[in-house]
Amino acid sequence: MSKEITKPQQFCKVQTQWADDESAQFNQEQKDLLASLYEGEISKLSQGKIVTGRVIKADNDGVLVDIGFKSYGLIPPYEFSKLDLQKITPGSDIEVMLEDLENVDGNVSLSYEQAKAMRAWDTIMKLFEEGKPVEGIVTHKVKGGLSVDIGIPAFLPGSQVDLQRVADFDQFVGQPITAYIIKVNKKRGNVIISRRKFLNELRSESRKKILGTLSENQIIQGIVKNITNYGVFIDIGGVDGLLHITDMTWGRIAHPSELVRIGDKITVKVLSFDKDNEKISLGMKQLTENPWDKVAEGLTLGSKVKGKISSITDYGFFVEIQKGVEGLVHISEISWTDRIDNLHKHFKPGDEIEAVIVSIDKDNRRMSLSIKQLQDNPWKQVSDRFKVGQIVKGPITNITDFGVFIQLMPGIDGLVHISDLSWTEHIAHPADVFKRGQEVEAVILGIDEQNKRVSLGIKQLTPDPWATIELSYPVGSTVEGEVSKIINFGAFVKLPNGIEGLVHISELSDQNVEKVEDVLKVGQKRQFRVIKISKEDHKLGLSLKTNDFVPEKTKEKTSSAPKRGPVKTKSEEMAAKPKSLLQIELEKHAARQKTAADEQANEDKE
CATH class of the missing domain: 2.40.50.140 (Nucleic acid-binding proteins)
Incomplete structure (x- = not known):
C-alpha cells in the first residue's frame, strides 16, 4: 500500500497575535466552568470503565476506536471472534473497556474482550440465579466436548450436547444453541452449560401434548432417531416410539438400515399405546395391505415358482416370489448330491431362481421351497x-x-x-x-x-490273509520275515503274505536284551518262529529264541453257549484269565528251571 505524501505547498501560514491587554484573561467564573467541564469529561474516561466508542476502521491490524479522547485506541484482532468481526463496520458503536488513557506510546489502551466479559458475567450470573437458559455460538471442539461463546467461553460437555449420544461434534461447530447454566465459578472464570437439560425440558412439554392426543390406529409422522438390530426408534414430537423390525415390511430384511436412515421422516401407524409407562409400538407395514391375503390361487403344493433371492442365512435363503411374499429354500433342499456348506459361494442376493413349493402356510405367512425337487432323486x-x-x-x-x-x-x-x-x-x-x-x-x-x-x-x-493264517504259518513253524518297524517293546516283522507279526523284546534272545536295536535293524531279514496266533484280533507273535518251545493253543471263536459248571474259586478265575506275554515267559522260564532240576536229580541217583 502506498503512503500519501504531504507536499510543502499544502501547508498554510497562520499569523498569531497575542494580546497583551486584560481582555485575554479568564475570570474566576470562566475558570470554574472550564475546570468542571474538564473534570466531567475525565471522570467519564477513567481507567477500568466501560465506554462506548465509534469504530473508525477494522482490518488485519485490529479495530481502531474513537472514544472522544485526544487519540484513538487500537484493539488487537485476537480479541474478536470471526462472528464479532463480521458485525463490526466503520461508524458502528462498540463497547470497550478503558485500560489506560495514555500508554507508553501516548495512545489510549482499550479492550473489547474485557468489556464483553464484564457485561457477560453480569448476564450469566443473573440467568444462573433465575434458572433461565442462555444462548451462545459453538466456536470449536475441545477435549470432552464443545466450547460455546456466551459472552465468555463456556464448556459444553459431550454428554450434555444432545438427548442421545453424539459421535460427531463437528456438526455443531458454528451453530447457535440454547442451554442451561449448570455450574459457575467466577473466580476461575469457568462456566459449564447443558443443552441436554434444555432439550429435556422442551421434550417434556411436547410429550405432555402428544400423550394427550395419541390413540391406537392413529397415523402420524416421525423422525428416525436411532437404529438398532431389532428395530427403529421414532421421535413423534418429543416421545419415542419403537418400530420393530418385524413391523417394518411384509417381506424380510436383515437389518432396519436397509429401509431407513437416521433423520428420515417417515409415516407410521400406532399399534399400541401404554400411557402410564409411555410405551408406544409403531408399525410401517400396517399402512399397506397384507400381501399374503392376496396370494395367487396358483401357488399350491408342487407348483413351480420364480423369484429373486432377498436374503441369505446359514440355514438357507429367502426368495421373494411376489411383493412381500417370500419362501425359504432350506440348505438341505438345494441339491440331492452336492454338499453345500457355504451358501454365499453359490448364491447372492438378487439372483433369480426357480423352485418348487413343498409347503405353504398362509395364516403364518410361511412357505417352503425346494430347488433339488425340480429334478429326479438320483x-x-x-x-x-x-x-x-x-x-x-x-x-x-x-x-x-x-x-x-x-x-x-x-x-x-x-x-x-x-x-x-x-x-x-x-x-x-x-x-x-x-x-x-x-x-x-x-x-x-x-x-x-x-x-x-x-x-x-x-x-x-482280495482274500483275507488272516482267514488262512493257521494254515500258512502254524504255531511252531519257522518263517522268514523283514523288520518293518522298531518300537520300545519289540519290532514289527512283515511276512511274505503281507501280514505283520510282533516279536517282543523278551523274545529276541535267550539272553536279556536292553535295546531292540542291539539285535534287529529295520529292513533286516531273519528267520522267526511263530509262537502265537489270534485271528480275531489280527495278531501274530514271533520269536528268535532257540531254546525249547512250548506252543500255545490257537484261539478259536466258539458260538456255542458255555456249559454251566461248578463255581470257580478266586485262584481258578485268575488262572482262567488271559495271560500276558510276560506271564507266559515267566512260566516258561520256571518250567525250564524245573526240568533242569529234575534232570540233575536223576543224575545224582545214578
Whole structure:
C-alpha cells in the first residue's frame, strides 16, 4: 500500500497575535466552568470503565476506536471472534473497556474482550440465579466436548450436547444453541452449560401434548432417531416410539438400515399405546395391505415358482416370489448330491431362481421351497444299478483323514473307510496312498438309500490273509520275515503274505536284551518262529529264541453257549484269565528251571 505524501505547498501560514491587554484573561467564573467541564469529561474516561466508542476502521491490524479522547485506541484482532468481526463496520458503536488513557506510546489502551466479559458475567450470573437458559455460538471442539461463546467461553460437555449420544461434534461447530447454566465459578472464570437439560425440558412439554392426543390406529409422522438390530426408534414430537423390525415390511430384511436412515421422516401407524409407562409400538407395514391375503390361487403344493433371492442365512435363503411374499429354500433342499456348506459361494442376493413349493402356510405367512425337487432323486437309481458285493470302478473325488470317496455315477459317491483300504498295511492317512482323480476298483459293502450312503471296500477285492493264517504259518513253524518297524517293546516283522507279526523284546534272545536295536535293524531279514496266533484280533507273535518251545493253543471263536459248571474259586478265575506275554515267559522260564532240576536229580541217583 502506498503512503500519501504531504507536499510543502499544502501547508498554510497562520499569523498569531497575542494580546497583551486584560481582555485575554479568564475570570474566576470562566475558570470554574472550564475546570468542571474538564473534570466531567475525565471522570467519564477513567481507567477500568466501560465506554462506548465509534469504530473508525477494522482490518488485519485490529479495530481502531474513537472514544472522544485526544487519540484513538487500537484493539488487537485476537480479541474478536470471526462472528464479532463480521458485525463490526466503520461508524458502528462498540463497547470497550478503558485500560489506560495514555500508554507508553501516548495512545489510549482499550479492550473489547474485557468489556464483553464484564457485561457477560453480569448476564450469566443473573440467568444462573433465575434458572433461565442462555444462548451462545459453538466456536470449536475441545477435549470432552464443545466450547460455546456466551459472552465468555463456556464448556459444553459431550454428554450434555444432545438427548442421545453424539459421535460427531463437528456438526455443531458454528451453530447457535440454547442451554442451561449448570455450574459457575467466577473466580476461575469457568462456566459449564447443558443443552441436554434444555432439550429435556422442551421434550417434556411436547410429550405432555402428544400423550394427550395419541390413540391406537392413529397415523402420524416421525423422525428416525436411532437404529438398532431389532428395530427403529421414532421421535413423534418429543416421545419415542419403537418400530420393530418385524413391523417394518411384509417381506424380510436383515437389518432396519436397509429401509431407513437416521433423520428420515417417515409415516407410521400406532399399534399400541401404554400411557402410564409411555410405551408406544409403531408399525410401517400396517399402512399397506397384507400381501399374503392376496396370494395367487396358483401357488399350491408342487407348483413351480420364480423369484429373486432377498436374503441369505446359514440355514438357507429367502426368495421373494411376489411383493412381500417370500419362501425359504432350506440348505438341505438345494441339491440331492452336492454338499453345500457355504451358501454365499453359490448364491447372492438378487439372483433369480426357480423352485418348487413343498409347503405353504398362509395364516403364518410361511412357505417352503425346494430347488433339488425340480429334478429326479438320483438316489432312487442307486438300488437299481448297484448291488452289495458288486465290483465298481471310478475316480477318487475326495480324500479325508477317515477315507476316500469314489464316484459311482454323477452326483453319487461311495466311501471307502480307512479300515477297508488294506488287510495288512497300516495306513496313517489315505493321501499317502491315493490321489484325487485316480481310478480305483472297490467292492460295494452296503447301500443306505435313506441316509444317502454307499459303503465301499478295496481290501475286500482280495482274500483275507488272516482267514488262512493257521494254515500258512502254524504255531511252531519257522518263517522268514523283514523288520518293518522298531518300537520300545519289540519290532514289527512283515511276512511274505503281507501280514505283520510282533516279536517282543523278551523274545529276541535267550539272553536279556536292553535295546531292540542291539539285535534287529529295520529292513533286516531273519528267520522267526511263530509262537502265537489270534485271528480275531489280527495278531501274530514271533520269536528268535532257540531254546525249547512250548506252543500255545490257537484261539478259536466258539458260538456255542458255555456249559454251566461248578463255581470257580478266586485262584481258578485268575488262572482262567488271559495271560500276558510276560506271564507266559515267566512260566516258561520256571518250567525250564524245573526240568533242569529234575534232570540233575536223576543224575545224582545214578
